[in-house]
Amino acid sequence: MLLTDKAQPEPIGEAERLMTICNACRYCEGFCAVFPAMERRRFFAEGDLTYLANLCHGCQGCYHVCQYAPPHEFDVNVPQTFSRARAESYERFAWPGFLAKAFHRNGLILSLLTALGLALVIGLTFGLQNPDVIFGSHSGEGAFYRVIPYEAMVWPFGLVFLFAIAAMIVGGVRYWRATSGAVHGKLSPGAVLGGVWDTLTLKNLGGGGGGCTYPDETFSYARRTYHHFTFYGFMLCFAATSVATVYDHVFGWIAPYGYLSLPVVLGTLGGIGLLVGPAGLLALKMRAEPAPQARELVGMDVALLVLLFLISLTGLVLLVFRETSAMGLLLIVHLGFVLALFVTLPYSKMVHGVYRLLALIQDAAERRAE
Ligand code: SF4
Ligand code: SF4
Structure with a gap:
């Protein structure tokens, strides 16, 4: 178990001990989906405990x-x-x-890869491009591609992104195979929709009504609100990129697009979400009581939140200054951060989204089968 201190008990064994105590106590059964799911079991196999752990939202x-x-x-x-x-x-x-070892020192690795991604994009661009072009002013159709040629931008980013998605799908399939024995043959479209809905609404951060006790013992919806900003901000940025891809490949409309065009509006709203959400989650994390947190994993959370914030910040600054001579450098720095995110996507805290979704689908299927 690579992620635990020597002084810490092995997590699955400790989870089994705790669930045995909680199953006798049952005081927390109205708090979240974990305790009702626990009560559906008398014994806890490793797959059950992994499922319960991923069902927990850490409130x-x-x-x-x-x-x-x-x-x-x-x-x-x-x-x-x-x-x-x-x-x-x-x-x-x-x-x-x-x-997989990338999870072991995730905060450090994410920082190093971010620096590497930046250095790579900066180095390649300066190697391929005349500094006069990088520091010149460009406007109109194809302005970005005058700094970084289309092929140099689209192919590396596209291939890295596709690899990251494939790696996350494989991880999700492995997780599902190991944990979903209890719902074998019981999965229905309704259960899938129920799990997706619980994911999109973060129902389990409601604490059974009144919000959750995070970052302190006061009930609050702050974590759910900032998580929504982060998640929907990310999805809006993804939608902006997808629409821009269709504009480019289907209609032949070349970026950059107007300030009121669909990709720019979606990207701007998403960028604001990705500033507010990660900043809010970071502020809450700094104030959160340390005892219920796993100290050695804080770096993984913080590294991802900082990276998302920097991607958004550089993207919005690029939008504001895209018609000035600062555009070239801003574009390079922004793409360096984006590349770092893509490379580390399957080995960062981002994977929690896949496992949490699958755990909530399983929870919905179990509830329907009762
Ligand atoms: S109070 Fe909650 S966490 Fe504590 S033993 Fe009871 S069910 Fe478990
Ligand atoms: S930390 Fe929150 S989500 Fe996790 S088991 Fe406890 S009450 Fe449920």
Whole structure:
């Protein structure tokens, strides 16, 4: 178990111990989907515990109310243990396996790859392009491609992105095979839709009503709100890129597009979401009580939030200054951050989205089968 300190118990074994205690106590059954799912089981196989860990949204609610939390001798700390078990599952199911070690020191690796991505895009552009072109003013159709040629921009980014998506799909399939035994033959379109809906609404960060106790013991919807900004901001940026691809390949309309065009409007709204969301989540994380967190995993969360924030910031600054001589350098820096995100996508906290979605689909299927 690579992600645990030597002093820490192995996460799956510890999760089994905690679920046995919680299944006798059941005080937290109204908090989230985890406890009802736990109550559907009398024994906990490794796949069940991995599923429960990925169903947990880390809201800390059960820690704050638990009469057996430290310093009680039972030492019940469900959010921390499930956080470690989730991270262990990201590593176990990652593809290709030799890259799974990237989760081990994820914050550091993400930072190094970000620097490498930046250096690569900057180095290649300066190697291929005359500095007068990079630092010149360009406007109108094809302005971006005068700084970084179309093929140099589209092919590397497209191939890296496709590899990242393939790696995440393989990881998701491996996870599903290992955890979904309880719903074998019980999956229905309604269950899938139910799981997707719970994912899109983050229902489980509602804490059973009134929000969750994060970052402190006060009930609040702050985490759900900032997560929505982040998730929907990311999806709007993805939609902007998809629409721009259709404009380019289907209609032959070459970027950059007007400020009121669909890709720019979607990208601007998404960019604002990706500024507000990660900044808010970072601020909450800084204030969050440390005891229910897995200290060694904070770097993984922070690294991704900072990277998303920087991608958005550089994208919006590029939009504002795209018709000035700063455009070339801003474009290079923005694409360097984007490349770093694509490369690390399957080996970063981003994978939690895939596993959480699958866990919520399984939860919906189990509830329907009751
Ligand atoms: S977390 Fe604590 S209070 Fe909640 S069900 Fe488990 S043992 Fe009971
Ligand atoms: S931390 Fe929150 S989501 Fe996770 S088990 Fe506890 S109450 Fe449920």
